[in-house]
Amino acid sequence: MLRFFILLFSMLLVGCQAPEDDQLQGTVVNIVDGDTFDVNIQGMGDERVRPIMVDAPEVCHQHDPPECEPEPYGEEATEFATDVLLGETVYLEQDESERDQYDRLLFYVYVEEDRMFQEMLLEEGLAEVVVYEPDVRYEEELYEIQEEAQAQEKGMWGR
Numbered sequence: 562m563l564r565f566f567i568l569l570f571s572m573l574l575v576g577c578q579a580p581e582d583d584q585l586q587g588t589v590v591n592i593v594d595g596d597t598f599d600v601n602i603q604g605m606g607d608e609r610v611r612p613i614m615v616d617a618p619e620v621c622h623q624h625d626p627p628e629c630e631p632e633p634y635g636e637e638a639t640e641f642a643t644d645v646l647l648g649e650t651v652y653l654e655q656d657e658s659e660r661d662q663y664d665r666l667l668f669y670v671y672v673e674e675d676r677m678f679q680e681m682l683l684e685e686g687l688a689e690v691v692v693y694e695p696d697v698r699y700e701e702e703l704y705e706i707q708e709e710a711q712a713q714e715k716g717m718w719g720r
Contacts, residue, residue: 584671585653589646594620595638595687597665598646602653611665613656613696614703615679615688617642618717634717638687645672645681656696667696683707686716 587602593609595617600610618632620639653668661667670678679699682688683706690703711718 583655584674585655585668587651587653589649589651592639592643592647593622595635595642595682598642600651600653609663609665610653610670611661611663611667612670612679612682613658613667614669614690614692614699615682616691617682617688634687637716638682641682641685641687642678645678646670651678656698658693658696661693669699679703680706684710684715686710686714686718689717 585602585605587600587605587608589598590601590607591599593599596615597609597611599607601607617638618635620631620635621629649672652671652674653666654671655668658667672678672681677699679688680703683690683703690700690707692700710716
């Protein structure tokens with residue numbers, strides 16, 4: 562009987578502990594371009610998300626003027642985001658800022674809990690690192706990945 566109460570008590574303690582991390586989880590429901598997409602976040606609904614610390618080349622949208630021309634590698638970055646993210650579960654980690662000037666949520670975006678989307682974009686040469694303080698948690702690591710892509714002349718770093 563004592564073992565039963567010990568087991569019950571330990572189960573209650575474990576059940577009351579907070580998760581080890583504070584990541585949100587959601588499903589990518591729409592790709593806007595290589596560095597902007599919509600995520601249905603559990604408990605929040607659909608939100609526009611901007612991955613922190615990367616800038617992918619721009620593409621033209623329906624609301625753009627007819628003379629709009631996509632930047633080189635903009636379409637490739639958008640296709641990459643579509644292939645990697647659309648319909649997938651993502652895990653979202655916040656840094657210091659919650660939203661940008663366009664009201665997009667700012668996150669480090671993970672695929673399969675351990676693979677950061679920003680790293681993937683940079684590895685392919687489909688984005689560059691941009692730093693907007695105070696969101697600098699992975700600055701050093703992301704610059705290293707960009708430098709490797711530049712050295713290998715991948716994507717937009719090709720000559």
